[in-house]
Amino acid sequence: MRAVRIDSLEDQDRAFSWEDAESVRPLERRPFRFIWSLMREKFAGRFALMVAAVVAGQAIEAFEPYALKGLIDGLTAASAGQPVEGIGIVGWFVLLLGIWFFGIGMYRVYQVVDIYTSPSIRALAQKRMFGWLMGHSHTYFQDNFAGKLGQKIKQGANAILGIIEIMMFDMIRTAVLLAVAVVLLWTAAPAFSAFLMAWAVLYIAVSGWLARHCFRLSEQMSEAVSTSSGRIIDAITNADLIRGFARIAFERSFLGHWINAERFRSRRLRWYLVVMRLFQMASIIVLLGVLVWVALDRTLAGTMTVGEFTLVFTLGFQISNTVWHLSDRLLSFFEELGTLSEALDLVSAPHGIVDAPGATPLVVTEGRIEVRDLRFSFPDGTKVFDGLSLTIRPGEKIGLVGRSGAGKSTLVKLIRRQYEPQGGAVLIDGQDIATVTQESLNAAIAEVPQQPGVFHRTIGENIAYGRLGATQAEVEEAARQAHAHEFIARRPTGYDTVVGEQGVKLSGGERQRVAIARALLKDARILVLDEATSALDSESEHLIQGALWTLMQGRTVIAIAHRLSTITGMDRILYVEGGRIVEQGSHADLLALGGRYAALWQRQSGGFLEAAE
Numbered sequence: 001m002r003a004v005r006i007d008s009l010e011d012q013d014r015a016f017s018w019e020d021a022e023s024v025r026p027l028e029r030r031p032f033r034f035i036w037s038l039m040r041e042k043f044a045g046r047f048a049l050m051v052a053a054v055v056a057g058q059a060i061e062a063f064e065p066y067a068l069k070g071l072i073d074g075l076t077a078a079s080a081g082q083p084v085e086g087i088g089i090v091g092w093f094v095l096l097l098g099i100w101f102f103g104i105g106m107y108r109v110y111q112v113v114d115i116y117t118s119p120s121i122r123a124l125a126q127k128r129m130f131g132w133l134m135g136h137s138h139t140y141f142q143d144n145f146a147g148k149l150g151q152k153i154k155q156g157a158n159a160i161l162g163i164i165e166i167m168m169f170d171m172i173r174t175a176v177l178l179a180v181a182v183v184l185l186w187t188a189a190p191a192f193s194a195f196l197m198a199w200a201v202l203y204i205a206v207s208g209w210l211a212r213h214c215f216r217l218s219e220q221m222s223e224a225v226s227t228s229s230g231r232i233i234d235a236i237t238n239a240d241l242i243r244g245f246a247r248i249a250f251e252r253s254f255l256g257h258w259i260n261a262e263r264f265r266s267r268r269l270r271w272y273l274v275v276m277r278l279f280q281m282a283s284i285i286v287l288l289g290v291l292v293w294v295a296l297d298r299t300l301a302g303t304m305t306v307g308e309f310t311l312v313f314t315l316g317f318q319i320s321n322t323v324w325h326l327s328d329r330l331l332s333f334f335e336e337l338g339t340l341s342e343a344l345d346l347v348s349a350p351h352g353i354v355d356a357p358g359a360t361p362l363v364v365t366e367g368r369i370e371v372r373d374l375r376f377s378f379p380d381g382t383k384v385f386d387g388l389s390l391t392i393r394p395g396e397k398i399g400l401v402g403r404s405g406a407g408k409s410t411l412v413k414l415i416r417r418q419y420e421p422q423g424g425a426v427l428i429d430g431q432d433i434a435t436v437t438q439e440s441l442n443a444a445i446a447e448v449p450q451q452p453g454v455f456h457r458t459i460g461e462n463i464a465y466g467r468l469g470a471t472q473a474e475v476e477e478a479a480r481q482a483h484a485h486e487f488i489a490r491r492p493t494g495y496d497t498v499v500g501e502q503g504v505k506l507s508g509g510e511r512q513r514v515a516i517a518r519a520l521l522k523d524a525r526i527l528v529l530d531e532a533t534s535a536l537d538s539e540s541e542h543l544i545q546g547a548l549w550t551l552m553q554g555r556t557v558i559a560i561a562h563r564l565s566t567i568t569g570m571d572r573i574l575y576v577e578g579g580r581i582v583e584q585g586s587h588a589d590l591l592a593l594g595g596r597y598a599a600l601w602q603r604q605s606g607g608f609l610e611a612a613e
Contacts, residue, residue: 043117046113054172058176065184145231148233170329185311192312214276218335373388398573417438452515458498463514
């Protein structure tokens, strides 16, 4: 079995291997706070260097008009036969070359540092969001599209890079340029400097006021994009169902509603940005017009030199180009900000079920399960249990039967703490599961569900998931016990066969046998079988029944079944109705009782675990 292989380029960056095993921490829900928490904790030095490079680069570049002023004044004096003041024409030219060289050089420093920063902070953001996401309750994943959640993590992490780049490069450049321009214009005429300061304050204040509403529109657009994406992914996942019912036209119409909502919100955001740009363009024209006109008037009047006019003119155009570029980037900035905000709102919601303060690992020695006075209702008010009590002895095999909605699966989820009861307690070997860590509780229970989860990985990796670090021999032994080795060995690539998304390259029986092998390898003391064979044909069921019986030996077992023939060999069968245990006993005892179980048995036929008795 091949080990999981990662692109060798990632081997060059070992600095973040610690993050994979780091304890999960709550996420900051506000975009800027989340970004700042990442920056200050792991990348403070790098970002400080990047900021310094941008500040230095723009400050140096901003002196280009000043060097041009000196050069032009020198040329003017030389052409008039007057002595050239200052460092001379050659000196001003060399200074101009130095400004170009060092200004561009500082930007290259920024880019080099960014190479080692942006990919790492994006990876860290994804790990943090994924780590928190996986701590959500069972209900959370029922309420959200899986594709949407994955997309939000990727989009949110990518949005961070766009936000950081605009803030650290474009915004800082603009701020530095305005600061240097105020100083340089003061040398030509204090009035120019005062006008620029007043303009900058007014421009920033109005832009900030407009930005707040723009941010809300961006959040709404991001929500519409993620919702339509989730609907599309849901439709693609069920492509066979759509074709089977000839509903392609219906789905196109159905998805059209969500796509149109996305289009409407995108159009509204873009119209608002047009208004913002109109204001920004008008502001820039006013700035340029006033500065250049006054400078031109003073130059013609002889109170300003041609070099000083060049300084004002060139600075004005530098400012206008920089500010215009920033305003053009605001569309991306607010889209990215809305995307990150929507991702954090979705992913960083508080966990529904959390470990109690001081929770300790569950220690399972026997596998005894006690349910004491359990009370549970769903959020919509539907009551399931009202004082249920049950004791399952160590190593006892229990079958749960009853009509759909009786509470069988809900009971299992409560034992696994996928739901939180409103009252009562569940104890395993005398330990209240509400006081132990969820990680240890999950490690103590193995489950073979009706539709087992299978990763888009190799068969060997899917089986080895039951115990990380298992050897090839151990994986093959588990597969043999699960009667899976035969079909695996027949495949050209054997245990290295990639099974496809949700195991689509495997039959239903093959997926079940892989799940059983995985549970065998996990070797947990408590086993849950949730309709583990109900979706199989008779031949596949026959192959799996022996594997299941092998899996059950020496374990406490809870098996949910609608097909009664699958549980006839259980130590005790519980008939559940309306959240209560109305009948219990062995298969023979319940048949002799002549109650609900017996009536249900009369409507069914077959044999499953009888052969294993």
